[in-house]
Amino acid sequence: MSKHGWHADASEILRVGEGFRLADIDPATTPGYQGDKRRGQKDLATRVHDLDELQERLWAESRADETTDAVLLVLQAMDSAGKGGIVRHVVGGVDPQGVELAAFKAPTDEERAQDFLWRIEKRLPAPGYIGVFDRSHYEDVLIGKVRALADAAEIERRYDAINEFEARVAATGTRIIKVMLHISPQEQTERLMERLDRPDKHWKYNPGDVDERMLWPDYMDAYQRVFDRTSTDAAPWYVVPADHKWYARLAVQELLLAALKDIDPQWPVADFDVAAEKARLAAS
Amino acid sequence: MSKHGWHADASEILRVGEGFRLADIDPATTPGYQGDKRRGQKDLATRVHDLDELQERLWAESRADETTDAVLLVLQAMDSAGKGGIVRHVVGGVDPQGVELAAFKAPTDEERAQDFLWRIEKRLPAPGYIGVFDRSHYEDVLIGKVRALADAAEIERRYDAINEFEARVAATGTRIIKVMLHISPQEQTERLMERLDRPDKHWKYNPGDVDERMLWPDYMDAYQRVFDRTSTDAAPWYVVPADHKWYARLAVQELLLAALKDIDPQWPVADFDVAAEKARLAAS
Numbered sequence: 001m002s003k004h005g006w007h008a009d010a011s012e013i014l015r016v017g018e019g020f021r022l023a024d025i026d027p028a029t030t031p032g033y034q035g036d037k038r039r040g041q042k043d044l045a046t047r048v049h050d051l052d053e054l055q056e057r058l059w060a061e062s063r064a065d066e067t068t069d070a071v072l073l074v075l076q077a078m079d080s081a082g083k084g085g086i087v088r089h090v091v092g093g094v095d096p097q098g099v100e101l102a103a104f105k106a107p108t109d110e111e112r113a114q115d116f117l118w119r120i121e122k123r124l125p126a127p128g129y130i131g132v133f134d135r136s137h138y139e140d141v142l143i144g145k146v147r148a149l150a151d152a153a154e155i156e157r158r159y160d161a162i163n164e165f166e167a168r169v170a171a172t173g174t175r176i177i178k179v180m181l182h183i184s185p186q187e188q189t190e191r192l193m194e195r196l197d198r199p200d201k202h203w204k205y206n207p208g209d210v211d212e213r214m215l216w217p218d219y220m221d222a223y224q225r226v227f228d229r230t231s232t233d234a235a236p237w238y239v240v241p242a243d244h245k246w247y248a249r250l251a252v253q254e255l256l257l258a259a260l261k262d263i264d265p266q267w268p269v270a271d272f273d274v275a276a277e278k279a280r281l282a283a284s
Numbered sequence: 285m286s287k288h289g290w291h292a293d294a295s296e297i298l299r300v301g302e303g304f305r306l307a308d309i310d311p312a313t314t315p316g317y318q319g320d321k322r323r324g325q326k327d328l329a330t331r332v333h334d335l336d337e338l339q340e341r342l343w344a345e346s347r348a349d350e351t352t353d354a355v356l357l358v359l360q361a362m363d364s365a366g367k368g369g370i371v372r373h374v375v376g377g378v379d380p381q382g383v384e385l386a387a388f389k390a391p392t393d394e395e396r397a398q399d400f401l402w403r404i405e406k407r408l409p410a411p412g413y414i415g416v417f418d419r420s421h422y423e424d425v426l427i428g429k430v431r432a433l434a435d436a437a438e439i440e441r442r443y444d445a446i447n448e449f450e451a452r453v454a455a456t457g458t459r460i461i462k463v464m465l466h467i468s469p470q471e472q473t474e475r476l477m478e479r480l481d482r483p484d485k486h487w488k489y490n491p492g493d494v495d496e497r498m499l500w501p502d503y504m505d506a507y508q509r510v511f512d513r514t515s516t517d518a519a520p521w522y523v524v525p526a527d528h529k530w531y532a533r534l535a536v537q538e539l540l541l542a543a544l545k546d547i548d549p550q551w552p553v554a555d556f557d558v559a560a561e562k563a564r565l566a567a568s
Contacts, residue, residue, distance in 0.1 A: 060487040088380065091380060095371070096383060096385055097385060189568075193565060199554075200551045202551070202553070203554075207556050207561055207564075210561070270487075281473060281494055
């Protein structure tokens with residue numbers, strides 16, 4: 001019996017490849033994982049130590065100027081799908097010093113006056129960091145498309161611009177992991193209703209969320225188009241079924257682990273004479 | 285029997301007040317706390333939930349534009365005193381979305397061309413955030429004084445500039461908590477020796493640390509002068525004995541809790557019609 005519940009490689013099984021159809025994915029499933037919520041939570045807690053050590057190694061390498069590697073996790077989803085929980089429970093498990101979070105809201109006037117990738121480029125993770133985008137440049141081809149904030153030709157131009165941009169970022173050593181957290185409309189009803197039921201959750205509720213919700217099929221079409229056009233070798237998409245929060249967290253943790261294992265960061269070798277320093281320290 | 289080991293108010297007992305003398309503080313003590321490492325670690329884990337909820341309330345208020353309050357934790361210490369551990373084990377316990385970390389290294393040429401507070405001001409926490417400064421503008425009156433990087437008149441000017449700056453920041457609603465983690469030279473020897481003994485810790489060791497260590501008495505004098513000149517009502521200093529890492533973490537957690545309790549953030553009241561939204565959601 002394996003030490004944990006994964007019986008398949010999450011980065012293979014969740015990856016958006018040739019012929020992928022979002023409509024075929026059931027948000028209530030737990031692909032590649034054998035186990036219930038309890039086991040999932042236990043695995044999450046156990047594997048955070050691996051993530052933690054790999055992140056520290058990566059950080060150490062970058063402090064020693066020995067790497068340009070970084071990780072960028074892009075999170076996209078319908079409202080209430082659990083982006084915040086990923087940030088908190090997965091990314092929150094590693095040393096905050098090595099994490100750069102960027103939450104992208106509707107662009108400001110200043111941002112709108114620039115190309116849509118301008119504000120994104122400024123928030124790319126530096127070497128040694130795990131960067132997390134809570135929403136991203138994909139909003140410009142999601143709500144941008146659904147709400148016709150840009151015309152069709154411009155949306156097409158953006159897919160290409162994104163691919164070129166991401167290829168350039170990946171070439172510098174940044175592992176890009178693009179995740180769509182996929183919930184069902186039924187699950188969203190429950191989660192939004194809970195926000196309405198609890199006064200301590202009212203602040204999380206935005207009447208605009210229901211407006212977007214009414215455009216669900218249009219959003220799913222826009223996501224499908226995003227996957228068709230922008231799931232590349234340099235920056236693949238992963239669709240993570242997210243009706244079970246515990247599974248979504250575990251799966252994203254697994255994707256981060258895979259990216260860090262691919263980097264395979266090593267503790268830097270001392271650039272000083274260890275024995276001489278011991279003597280100096282002892283004498284000081 | 286109290287639920288936790290604190291028998292005194294950390295923000296009273298650790299505060300640098302009139303007549304404070306650093307030389308009187310024993311780094312191996314655990315003021316205000318009754319209990320050993322084991323109990324301390326348990327309390328740390330328990331009380332992180334309080335910190336977490338208070339931070340979420342503060343964050344919620346700021347999302348609803350209902351507050352300009354924020355918290356700024358300034359961490360200063362001799363090398364290896366445990367700043368990183370505070371960031372990780374205390375600050376790391378709250379939602380990373382509400383935290384802004386800034387690590388200040390030796391200033392760049394661009395920064396040096398400006399007033400010493402220029403780079404600091406840019407990293408102040410926005411409303412709703414807990415900001416953490418890993419080193420700070422105090423380096424400019426610590427290493428700045430000890431290494432005579434500025435003349436005596438300039439150092440004097442800086443104390444006043446700091447007090448004016450911090451008073452202005454506090455007036456906007458930011459609770460400023462300035463912490464010196466106080467270790468003994470003996471404890472530092474052990475910690476630096478451990479870094480030299482372990483290849484996975486070599487990257488944390490910097491031969492320059494021993495150079496600074498040799499100036500220990502000068503640094504203590506410089507800290508004393510900082511406390512005399514800049515522990516104000518608007519921005520008090522706290523000296524936290526730090527030979528016991530578990531105590532230092534617990535104490536800083538307590539100081540953060542006190543600042544958040546002082547803010548007393550409340551869940552924002554809905555600015556929409558809850559019943560109407562429930563009906564809309566159910567119908568959607």
